[in-house]
Amino acid sequence: MLVRELQSAESVLEIDRLKVNFYTYDGVVKAIDEISFALEDGDTLGIVGETGCGKSVTVLSILRLILPPGRIESGCILYGTKDSCIDLTQKNDEFMRSIRGNDISMIFQEAGNALNPVLSVGYQVSESFLLHRQQELCESVLNRIAEKRDRLSAYQRFRTWRYRRKLRKAEGNLLKDRHYGRLLKVEALRWSVDLLRSLGIPNPDELVKRYPHELSGGMQQRVVISMALGCNPAVLIADEPTSNLDVTIQAQILQLLEDLKERYHSSILFITHDLGVVSEVSDKVIVLYAGTIVEFAEVRELFKNPLHPYTSALLHSVPHLGSRERLESIGGNVPNLVSPPSGCRFHPRCPHVMDICREQKPELYRGMEGADNRHLAACFLYQQEGVA
Amino acid sequence: MNFLNYIIRRLLLLIVVLIGVTLIIFALLSLFTPEQRASAFIRDIKQLEHIDSIIKTYGLDRPIFVQYFNWLREIFRGNFGWSTTVSRPAIEAFKNFLPNTVELALFSAPFIILGGIWLGSVSAVHHDKPIDHFTRFLSIVGWSLPTFWFGLVLLMVFYGYFRGLFPPEILGYKAQVFVESGEFVRYTRINTIDALLNGRFWIFVDAIRHLVLPVITLTTIQIALVMRIMRSSMLESLGKGYVLTARAKGAAPRTVIRKHARRNALIPVITVSGWLFAQLMGGVVITETIFNRKGLGWWWAKAATQLDIPAVLMAVLFNGALFVVINLIVDLLYAYIDPRVRLR
Amino acid sequence: MIFLKKRRIVLDFEQHPRLKEFKFSFSKILRNPLSLIGLSLIFLFLMIALFTPLIAVPEKPEEPFRIPHEGYSVVPKPPSPGHPFGTTTKQYDIFYGVIWGTRTAFRIGFMVVGSILVIGLVVGSISGYFGGIIDEIIMRITDIFMALPLLILAMAIVTALGRSLDNIMKSLIIVGWPIYARTIRGSILTIREEDFVRAAQAQGAGTLRVIFKHVLPNAIYPVLILASLDIGAMVLTAAALSFLGLGAQEGYADWGQMVSLARNYIVGPQGQPFLYWYVVTIPGLFILFFVLGWNLLGDALRDIFDPRLRRK
Numbered sequence A: 001m002l003v004r005e006l007q008s009a010e011s012v013l014e015i016d017r018l019k020v021n022f023y024t025y026d027g028v029v030k031a032i033d034e035i036s037f038a039l040e041d042g043d044t045l046g047i048v049g050e051t052g053c054g055k056s057v058t059v060l061s062i063l064r065l066i067l068p069p070g071r072i073e074s075g076c077i078l079y080g081t082k083d084s085c086i087d088l089t090q091k092n093d094e095f096m097r098s099i100r101g102n103d104i105s106m107i108f109q110e111a112g113n114a115l116n117p118v119l120s121v122g123y124q125v126s127e128s129f130l131l132h133r134q135q136e137l138c139e140s141v142l143n144r145i146a147e148k149r150d151r152l153s154a155y156q157r158f159r160t161w162r163y164r165r166k167l168r169k170a171e172g173n174l175l176k177d178r179h180y181g182r183l184l185k186v187e188a189l190r191w192s193v194d195l196l197r198s199l200g201i202p203n204p205d206e207l208v209k210r211y212p213h214e215l216s217g218g219m220q221q222r223v224v225i226s227m228a229l230g231c232n233p234a235v236l237i238a239d240e241p242t243s244n245l246d247v248t249i250q251a252q253i254l255q256l257l258e259d260l261k262e263r264y265h266s267s268i269l270f271i272t273h274d275l276g277v278v279s280e281v282s283d284k285v286i287v288l289y290a291g292t293i294v295e296f297a298e299v300r301e302l303f304k305n306p307l308h309p310y311t312s313a314l315l316h317s318v319p320h321l322g323s324r325e326r327l328e329s330i331g332g333n334v335p336n337l338v339s340p341p342s343g344c345r346f347h348p349r350c351p352h353v354m355d356i357c358r359e360q361k362p363e364l365y366r367g368m369e370g371a372d373n374r375h376l377a378a379c380f381l382y383q384q385e386g387v388a
Numbered sequence B: 001m002n003f004l005n006y007i008i009r010r011l012l013l014l015i016v017v018l019i020g021v022t023l024i025i026f027a028l029l030s031l032f033t034p035e036q037r038a039s040a041f042i043r044d045i046k047q048l049e050h051i052d053s054i055i056k057t058y059g060l061d062r063p064i065f066v067q068y069f070n071w072l073r074e075i076f077r078g079n080f081g082w083s084t085t086v087s088r089p090a091i092e093a094f095k096n097f098l099p100n101t102v103e104l105a106l107f108s109a110p111f112i113i114l115g116g117i118w119l120g121s122v123s124a125v126h127h128d129k130p131i132d133h134f135t136r137f138l139s140i141v142g143w144s145l146p147t148f149w150f151g152l153v154l155l156m157v158f159y160g161y162f163r164g165l166f167p168p169e170i171l172g173y174k175a176q177v178f179v180e181s182g183e184f185v186r187y188t189r190i191n192t193i194d195a196l197l198n199g200r201f202w203i204f205v206d207a208i209r210h211l212v213l214p215v216i217t218l219t220t221i222q223i224a225l226v227m228r229i230m231r232s233s234m235l236e237s238l239g240k241g242y243v244l245t246a247r248a249k250g251a252a253p254r255t256v257i258r259k260h261a262r263r264n265a266l267i268p269v270i271t272v273s274g275w276l277f278a279q280l281m282g283g284v285v286i287t288e289t290i291f292n293r294k295g296l297g298w299w300w301a302k303a304a305t306q307l308d309i310p311a312v313l314m315a316v317l318f319n320g321a322l323f324v325v326i327n328l329i330v331d332l333l334y335a336y337i338d339p340r341v342r343l344r
Numbered sequence C: 001m002i003f004l005k006k007r008r009i010v011l012d013f014e015q016h017p018r019l020k021e022f023k024f025s026f027s028k029i030l031r032n033p034l035s036l037i038g039l040s041l042i043f044l045f046l047m048i049a050l051f052t053p054l055i056a057v058p059e060k061p062e063e064p065f066r067i068p069h070e071g072y073s074v075v076p077k078p079p080s081p082g083h084p085f086g087t088t089t090k091q092y093d094i095f096y097g098v099i100w101g102t103r104t105a106f107r108i109g110f111m112v113v114g115s116i117l118v119i120g121l122v123v124g125s126i127s128g129y130f131g132g133i134i135d136e137i138i139m140r141i142t143d144i145f146m147a148l149p150l151l152i153l154a155m156a157i158v159t160a161l162g163r164s165l166d167n168i169m170k171s172l173i174i175v176g177w178p179i180y181a182r183t184i185r186g187s188i189l190t191i192r193e194e195d196f197v198r199a200a201q202a203q204g205a206g207t208l209r210v211i212f213k214h215v216l217p218n219a220i221y222p223v224l225i226l227a228s229l230d231i232g233a234m235v236l237t238a239a240a241l242s243f244l245g246l247g248a249q250e251g252y253a254d255w256g257q258m259v260s261l262a263r264n265y266i267v268g269p270q271g272q273p274f275l276y277w278y279v280v281t282i283p284g285l286f287i288l289f290f291v292l293g294w295n296l297l298g299d300a301l302r303d304i305f306d307p308r309l310r311r312k
Helices: A055-062 A093-099 A121-132 A134-147 A154-168 A178-198 A217-229 A247-264 A275-281 A299-304 A309-316 A355-359 A380-385 B002-029 B034-041 B045-057 B064-076 B090-125 B130-144 B147-161 B173-180 B191-198 B201-238 B241-249 B253-283 B285-290 B296-305 B309-337 C017-031 C033-050 C094-130 C132-146 C150-161 C165-192 C195-202 C207-219 C221-243 C255-261 C277-305
Strands: A011-024 A027-040 A044-048 A070-080 A085-087 A104-107 A235-239 A267-272 A284-289 A292-298
Touching: A011 A055, A011 A267, A027 A044, A027 A055, A027 A070, A027 A267, A027 A284, A027 A292, A044 A055, A044 A275, A055 A070, A055 A235, A055 A267, A104 A217, A104 B241, A121 A134, A121 A178, A121 A217, A121 B241, A134 A154, A134 A178, A178 A217, A217 A247, A217 B241, A235 A247, A247 A267, A247 A275, A267 A275, A275 A299, A284 A299, A284 A309, A292 A299, A292 A309, B002 B064, B002 B309, B002 C132, B090 B130, B090 B191, B090 B201, B090 B253, B090 B285, B090 B296, B090 B309, B130 B201, B130 C033, B130 C277, B147 B201, B147 B285, B147 C221, B147 C255, B147 C277, B173 B201, B191 B201, B201 B253, B201 B285, B201 C277, B241 B253, B253 B309, B285 B296, B285 C150, B296 B309, B296 C150, B309 C132, B309 C150, C017 C033, C017 C277, C033 C094, C033 C277, C094 C132, C094 C165, C094 C207, C094 C221, C094 C255, C094 C277, C132 C165, C150 C165, C150 C221, C165 C207, C165 C221, C195 C207, C207 C221, C221 C255, C221 C277, C255 C277
Parallel strands: A044 A267, A044 A284, A104 A235, A235 A267
Antiparallel strands: A011 A027, A011 A070, A070 A085, A284 A292
């Protein structure tokens, strides 16, 4: 196992040549073809692309949530700081479980589907605490009990002492204990109420008793967000969180995410197909096409100066306020990933296609002159500028 | 208020169904002679001699609607007629035989339902793997067994070869005699329960021994019903968004299956369990006949082959009522368990 | 889409979507071990049914379903050269009985299920498509028929009208159709609201056209599953009724009837309990495997047609 280091001092998450395949009846779907990118600390990185280009698969791979017939073929997913990072592709499932919801969290597109209809909202929010903050919950419970120490019976004091001891030795799963398990759940619920309140949700103590179907779409999404943020994750992955919401609610949710990012110092991976949302929310953007990264840039730079033919075509297919230009669609179809086009996957539809595009796969080249330019495009048009 | 409305509507449906069902059977019965039909109206055996007067009184030679009305009137008076096959008033026969059927249902239902849930769950979690195919295959084989044949084979093995290990009928000779004697108090008339209540453990064991084969028969055959529904609903549940969310939170696979997926998957199983119970209560004719357990099914099988009209009518009434009531209970349970379905 | 890379002799022009779906379903059937076993069993029985007169030559060609018997001895005789499966009570040849019983089984299965399918489809379609008061009334009627206890009803009909297989089939039909009506109605209610139906209506398609070309082809899948499972179920019930003495006449080639003949010889004499195993086991196994075949197929179809599991 190679010991890898983060390339950049500021990255918190780095994907290096990730390759994901799906082995299906129709053939091997080469969903993700060696993509590499980095998420920097405190940044919001937008991932843009059409439906089916591999956005969700990418982030699901980070958390290793891909199930067979999908498989991570090769590549590394590095998480951590420059001094200590770990390769998530090498860790076992138990370790990943300690990461999920704890260090790296994820929120999904349809909040209604993400919530379990037969469990109360309160329980679902507390679940992340019960999974990852048991020690702290126990301490909290025991402290609460200690405050009432003089009103405790001798037996109860004995039990408290026993549990404190167990805690110190960090043994056993206190959740299983009948009495303390219940107290832990109550405490976790208290924490959930506080969490919801801090998110600006009105009447949290009422809300926790309700069931998901009783809430509006926007409220559901807020609950899902709070579920993800409960344990202060360093990285928050948002997979099209606003795609199913009304525009007004969308605005509120995006604002919420902004505030939370500041408050919790997390970095966000924001997936969307909506160019408008991307421009509002992200610091930097990656454009995905058919499982490959075609462009990477800071958000304003990308919109001002799209380098890759696909990106510019995308931008031209979206109406701009005040412009009277004709909207152009991109000719051709999304490629079949069982037998993707050779070389550059975009070449069949590219207006600037050259011979080399059909034969070789482009690397991410620097778009402009200058060594420290961070605007990259995977296109042979920029090959002379050098590889990033 | 909606709730009350709902129940009233369902009970009205019950009446409609009962009337419909009995009308159909009555129409069928008009194919019989008046003498045969007279037995539907008598209460005790002496009246058989006066059959002509009975025919007159109840207008059995009159048009069918008059007869139907007369019969209805008798029902409301509590007179369900005389059952010729068992030589006692039909209502009394019902009271005699009901406990045995209930006993069989009570002992089979848990195995079928719990077993089916377990198998369905295992099958769904390991979808398309060998264990899935294996459990499905076994349960389908069970479902394909002819009840009467399987019961006979079991008897052949356990009664014939193993010399009376698990005998048919309800109680052994000694136990039967004791139960009917004065020393034994029959609280519920269900032998197993009564035996425990009376503190007579040996009778309890005896009754259980007689229950083993019928319960095995019923369980083997019916388990596929529950298993199949649990499997498909579990598969649906496992594909849902909240399961992915739970995994993304870092929950252990077992918790995800148990707490998130299964709880949702159990909801349709409730409906099937209701139907199952209805079937067990109303339709174990073959099992009771093969094992010679004198329950409702056994009685009605005899009655149908011997044209015991009151018994047949009673069977129809009972089944009709059972059908509607069980559906109602199931719907109520559904509303109770699934927070999304609170009664509108 | 023309696949340039694949050099096939067969023309690869755009296939009709329904044909593609059918081929997809068929390939799924072949890949599932359970359905494969089911299909094989059904195929086996089909072969037996087709070649019946060749396998078991009838004594009297006008009455092939009468099982030949030499003598009237009540005691069954074990398998021997002339009687491959032995003889049962009254010396009916078991081999002959089970082979011709295959044809009886197919007849029962197809005729009963065919009838209830048609009746259920018509009633259910009317109910589902038109809705309103028609729907309410029809649903109450199905409720009533569903509440009828099958065995009791069958017994009553048979006892009144006479013991025969046809009467059994009649009672099975009377009690069997409601579930089909209900199922198709449920499907139709769902499909009716789908956008493609509205699109068809917006194009000006008439009611009948919408029903036959758009709604039914999509709504029919659950009913097909039900039908394949019911073929087995009907044969089982008919066998049970025959066993109770309500079905075929004695000596008629019917599996249930044959088990009924064996009634007194389930357990052999003292010390030799399995002496007459063949009278009960052989006809029973035929029933079991026949029903098993259809049940395996039906269950596999259930998985295959389930839209959520289809594209795995």
